[in-house]
Amino acid sequence: MLRSSLVASSSSICQVHLPACHSKSPNNSSYFRQMRDEAPTKMIWREDCSFSRKRRIELCPLKAGFWDSIRSGFLKNNNTQVVETPTSLLEDEEPLPQEIVLLERTQSDGVVEQIVFSSAGDVDLYDLQTLCDKVGWPRRPLSKVAASLKNSYLVATLHSITRLPDAEGTERKQLIGMGRATSDHAFNATIWDVLVDPSYQGQGLGKALVEQLIRALLQRDIGNITLFADSKVVDFYKNLGFEADPEGIKGMFWFPRF
Amino acid sequence: MQIHMSSFSLPTSTPKPKRKPFRPIIASSFSISDQDLQSRGFTQHRSSTDLDLDALNTVFARVGFPRRDLTRIRRALDHSSSLLWLSHSKPGEPVAFARATGDGVFNAVVWDVVVDPSFQGIGLGRAVMERIVADLRGMGIVNIALYAEPRVIGFYRPLGFAADPDGIKGMVFSKKNIINRTS
Numbered sequence: 554m555l556r557s558s559l560v561a562s563s564s565s566i567c568q569v570h571l572p573a574c575h576s577k578s579p580n581n582s583s584y585f586r587q588m589r590d591e592a593p594t595k596m597i598w599r600e601d602c603s604f605s606r607k608r609r610i611e612l613c614p615l616k617a618g619f620w621d622s623i624r625s626g627f628l629k630n631n632n633t634q635v636v637e638t639p640t641s642l643l644e645d646e647e648p649l650p651q652e653i654v655l656l657e658r659t660q661s662d663g664v665v666e667q668i669v670f671s672s673a674g675d676v677d678l679y680d681l682q683t684l685c686d687k688v689g690w691p692r693r694p695l696s697k698v699a700a701s702l703k704n705s706y707l708v709a710t711l712h713s714i715t716r717l718p719d720a721e722g723t724e725r726k727q728l729i730g731m732g733r734a735t736s737d738h739a740f741n742a743t744i745w746d747v748l749v750d751p752s753y754q755g756q757g758l759g760k761a762l763v764e765q766l767i768r769a770l771l772q773r774d775i776g777n778i779t780l781f782a783d784s785k786v787v788d789f790y791k792n793l794g795f796e797a798d799p800e801g802i803k804g805m806f807w808f809p810r811f
Numbered sequence: 812m813q814i815h816m817s818s819f820s821l822p823t824s825t826p827k828p829k830r831k832p833f834r835p836i837i838a839s840s841f842s843i844s845d846q847d848l849q850s851r852g853f854t855q856h857r858s859s860t861d862l863d864l865d866a867l868n869t870v871f872a873r874v875g876f877p878r879r880d881l882t883r884i885r886r887a888l889d890h891s892s893s894l895l896w897l898s899h900s901k902p903g904e905p906v907a908f909a910r911a912t913g914d915g916v917f918n919a920v921v922w923d924v925v926v927d928p929s930f931q932g933i934g935l936g937r938a939v940m941e942r943i944v945a946d947l948r949g950m951g952i953v954n955i956a957l958y959a960e961p962r963v964i965g966f967y968r969p970l971g972f973a974a975d976p977d978g979i980k981g982m983v984f985s986k987k988n989i990i991n992r993t994s
Contacts (some may be wrong), residue, residue, distance in 0.1 A: 737890045
């Protein structure tokens with residue numbers, strides 16, 4: 554099932570955890586209102602059953618994430634730059650770039666940090682192990698982890714890339730999130746193992762990660778995107794467009810270890 | 812086994828499906844044994860090489876599944892970690908079928924479990940499911956999941972499947988759930 558880990562867990566392999574990316578109550582300060590009004594709106598196409606033609610609908614799937622990140626991460630500095638990302642959910646749009654900069658911020662010491670989403674699946678096994686340790690997941694044999702990634706249809710990552718303001722512009726890249734999907738490459742995909750580094754939680758990054766993962770799957774024409782969610786994260790995924798027990802269809806597990 | 816210590820990258824192109832290594836299914840306690848199946852005229856198949864995709868589509872339609880594009884079915888079968896089908900008098904025509912996807916080590920999901928209506932009620936669905944589960948367990952996978960329509964939840968329970976264990980919910984992405992969100 555899906556392990557979505559944003560707080561420390563016990564050793565059970567099936568345990569999943571509270572996401573910290575819930576939309577918070579709107580901030581009414583004029584700074585945030587201005588940022589919100591200036592943010593570009595994103596468009597998707599939706600076939601409306603009651604009309605014969607398609608109708609445009611405005612949608613801002615990443616807005617909550619952006620505002621969360623602004624609220625939590627940027628209050629202390631004025632050099633915030635919110636980087637636009639293409640967020641329309643068209644299925645016939647141009648191929649998505651494999652790397653998307655979700656946000657960029659400059660700290661007071663001049664260090665520039667970018668949070669980058671990638672579907673290239675470039676995962677260092679030891680970085681992933683460190684990340685899993687941070688969220689408290691039990692260690693798994695590296696050879697098996699390597700195989701599970703290799704056999705996944707899509708492996709998505711979040712990296713923090715910091716650039717120092719020195720002469721060489723030294724860069725440091727750190728894995729701060731991951732999610733993967735298995736699939737038959739035609740009809741169905743199942744998302745597993747979504748996790749975000751605890752020190753980066755609460756900024757909407759888990760939400761952005763899953764959203765981009767969904768987009769990448771839709772882009773590849775996978776029509777049925779599924780996952781198994783712990784009760785604590787069901788609402789998190791509902792907010793991302795997932796439905797539990799659609800038409801009464803139940804997720805079942807073979808002799809689960811509980 | 813050597814593990815790459817440095818950065819691990821996935822190939823950018825979809826890897827071609829390889830010939831699967833032979834994995835004997837340990838038939839410790841199947842409800843219908845391999846001999847029983849054989850004596851009743853059923854042949855077991857674990858690859859889709861001889862499978863008539865159009866006949867499979869017909870069985871899907873007969874049980875109420877949508878018919879699907881044959882190229883996509885081919886692709887789905889090539890990328891399933893495990894599959895099993897039974898034929899009877901007509902070679903290549905499936906009377907029972909099941910397949911599973913997954914990462915080959917930790918998780919698997921079973922899809923498209925079907926028995927042709929004229930062969931239902933004699934235990935073929937159970938036979939196919941027991942063997943698929945045994946095959947997945949033989950790969951070391953213990954996290955085996957599936958999505959069950961309400962009327963077949965009772966079919967999977969005696970096979971060892973439990974619904975919503977510990978409150979875990981099966982969820983499906985629905986494009987119509989993307990609603991107009993205001994800031």
